Amino acid sequence: MQGNVACAEGALAAGCTFFAGYPITPSTEVAEHMAAKLPKRKGCFIQMEDEIASMAAIIGAAWTGVRAMTATSGPGFSLMMENIGYAVMSETPCVLINVQRGGPSTGQPTMAAQGDMMQVRFGSHGDFSIIALAPSTVQECFELTAKAFNLADQFRCPVFLMADEVIGHMRERITIPDSVQIVRPKPLQEGMLPFAPEDDLIPGFAAFGTGRKIPVTGLTHNEKGYPDSTNPARHESLVRRLVDKIETVRHSIADYEIVNEEAEYVFVCYGSPVRTVQEVVQRAKTPGTGYLHLRMIWPFPEQLLSRFPNVKAFIVPELNLGMISREVERHVCVPVISAGKIGGELHAPDELVAIVEQLRSGGCP
Amino acid sequence: MRDDWLRADRLPHIYCAGCGNGTIMNCVLEAVDQLGWNMDETVFVSGIGCSSRAPGYIRTDSLHTTHGRALAFATGVKMANPSLHVLVFTGDGDLSAIGGNHFIHACRRNIDLTVVCMNNYIYGMTGGQGSPTTPIGKTSTTTPYGAAEMPFDLAELAVAAGANYVARWTSYHVTELTKAVVAGIQTPGFSFIEVRCQCPTSYGRRNKYRQPGDFITYLRESAVLKDRWDRSSAGEELPSEKFLIGEFVRRSRPAMGVPDEA
Ligand SMILES: Cc1ncc(C[n+]2csc(CCOP(=O)(O)OP(=O)(O)O)c2C)c(N)n1
Ligand code: SF4
Ligand SMILES: [Mg+2]
Numbered sequence: 001m002q003g004n005v006a007c008a009e010g011a012l013a014a015g016c017t018f019f020a021g022y023p024i025t026p027s028t029e030v031a032e033h034m035a036a037k038l039p040k041r042k043g044c045f046i047q048m049e050d051e052i053a054s055m056a057a058i059i060g061a062a063w064t065g066v067r068a069m070t071a072t073s074g075p076g077f078s079l080m081m082e083n084i085g086y087a088v089m090s091e092t093p094c095v096l097i098n099v100q101r102g103g104p105s106t107g108q109p110t111m112a113a114q115g116d117m118m119q120v121r122f123g124s125h126g127d128f129s130i131i132a133l134a135p136s137t138v139q140e141c142f143e144l145t146a147k148a149f150n151l152a153d154q155f156r157c158p159v160f161l162m163a164d165e166v167i168g169h170m171r172e173r174i175t176i177p178d179s180v181q182i183v184r185p186k187p188l189q190e191g192m193l194p195f196a197p198e199d200d201l202i203p204g205f206a207a208f209g210t211g212r213k214i215p216v217t218g219l220t221h222n223e224k225g226y227p228d229s230t231n232p233a234r235h236e237s238l239v240r241r242l243v244d245k246i247e248t249v250r251h252s253i254a255d256y257e258i259v260n261e262e263a264e265y266v267f268v269c270y271g272s273p274v275r276t277v278q279e280v281v282q283r284a285k286t287p288g289t290g291y292l293h294l295r296m297i298w299p300f301p302e303q304l305l306s307r308f309p310n311v312k313a314f315i316v317p318e319l320n321l322g323m324i325s326r327e328v329e330r331h332v333c334v335p336v337i338s339a340g341k342i343g344g345e346l347h348a349p350d351e352l353v354a355i356v357e358q359l360r361s362g363g364c365p
Numbered sequence: 366m367r368d369d370w371l372r373a374d375r376l377p378h379i380y381c382a383g384c385g386n387g388t389i390m391n392c393v394l395e396a397v398d399q400l401g402w403n404m405d406e407t408v409f410v411s412g413i414g415c416s417s418r419a420p421g422y423i424r425t426d427s428l429h430t431t432h433g434r435a436l437a438f439a440t441g442v443k444m445a446n447p448s449l450h451v452l453v454f455t456g457d458g459d460l461s462a463i464g465g466n467h468f469i470h471a472c473r474r475n476i477d478l479t480v481v482c483m484n485n486y487i488y489g490m491t492g493g494q495g496s497p498t499t500p501i502g503k504t505s506t507t508t509p510y511g512a513a514e515m516p517f518d519l520a521e522l523a524v525a526a527g528a529n530y531v532a533r534w535t536s537y538h539v540t541e542l543t544k545a546v547v548a549g550i551q552t553p554g555f556s557f558i559e560v561r562c563q564c565p566t567s568y569g570r571r572n573k574y575r576q577p578g579d580f581i582t583y584l585r586e587s588a589v590l591k592d593r594w595d596r597s598s599a600g601e602e603l604p605s606e607k608f609l610i611g612e613f614v615r616r617s618r619p620a621m622g623v624p625d626e627a
Binding site for chain 1: 372374375404405406408410420421424425426427428429430431434437438439440441442443444445446448449466467470
């Protein structure tokens, strides 16, 4: 199965019944698969007039209580930014798949990249937090898309599947379970205000049409949902809560794989470069290496970096000029080598081996 | 009762004294109340602007969204749950400048929404900049020497783009407006009601209608009944300072998001 189709299947398995999108390479197969499948399941597929509208439509749909998703790539992702911020502010659960291609601008429509890793975290204006996952296999396309819906419902925020062209278009054999775990948002309790948080900082959810008369706005609002946009304390407590509801649990929700904690040279990787790293670390001629494979990039689980007691350097191979490498750098005292690569091709194993050898011989790659 | 639809605990509202938006809200609430809509099955959606603040004062579920995008959000609500009544409040800038593309596509899809556009010829909320409906020669903060661009005729635009119901009235014509909202709601598919209205603060002040009463007089005197004009004009063009009011179209093209039982 193709990665993009596996994303769509993961969404369907998770009970997604609403898809709004606009065609863009290399993500289009997600929309095409949803267009074929949703009408047969009494779901709704709608091709919108642009990505701004697609993002708007899934937020509107999500407020009726359905699981809603869109899929896009760089140029469309840029157009979605304002409404992503709206989903954050209005605490709307929704899922976005970004099959990343080379940018800036129209860039390389058919080539892989991971150049939107900072945009997903910081691209919309203002302070906020989101959850971003990255698949490195077609199996993970399926599993992480299904998981994204649970996280979106649990945390009431947009959740992103940051795939890339290689994974999106790769074909691999996968196992599809009979059913996947489904966690819906906790309900808005009787007598609770619609934006009053519970102990986990997250308010309960009630869909439109269920009698709760919820006023949803992107303006800074009080717990009733009423605008209150010139009160500094109100803004601070709301925005801090929106950030904290995600950031305070970043270590408990982290999704990762660690190989060889004793390693001196540790790769930190996500998405398709994980495949190259796995090959390098397994090679006999690169002993002493290990890796941290992040399936969830944001919120960033920096404590995992301290799981390598002998580490002499972290190496971050990614398909950009060094985005997550900077995040790693913020949290550690050992050298962090950015092995960013752009142009659309994956790293060759030998490129990564050469970095390790150079470090081992005292050089600075 | 119409007043049951208002959130008493949100008053006072932000509208300036003499603003036309309150009158239009009242007409819309009168219409949905006459139709016996259930508050719990009704969703008001809007973009950004003075006009778009209306849903926040109404005691139903509501989505006050991003500037220009109300129709795209409303499309999601209605297509995901066609049994909900979805009514959109928007402004001339929200609908036809930043949201122009969503407007024509929502008309084309003929989604079962009722859209009320408070056309005050100006960007009210941001202090009176020119909009796509500012008439030629009129003053705004961004057209200090008089607007030079041809304005949109929003009702004609909706007709051309495929809406099933289109009408235009003014904030003076409260009875006709209320009836038009009822007719729009009863017509399956996209219903568009443009309401020319006064913004004494951001538009009137710079264009000799500082008093709301003068502004309403201007609206009343510039409005020409479409039916009458169609019968008597023999194809001649309407003088540019006048505009037509009335029902522009009522038809039954294929529509989307119509509830099953309708
Ligand atoms: C993307 C974006 N651009 C600009 C603005 C600023 N803005 C807020 S309201 C508005 C104009 C509203 O005009 P209109 O829709 O006619 O509503 P009115 O206030 O006249 O009722 C603008 C430009 C914004 N909120 N968002
Ligand atoms: S600025 Fe104009 S449109 Fe806005 S509330 Fe005042 S009068 Fe009404
Ligand atoms: Mg206006």
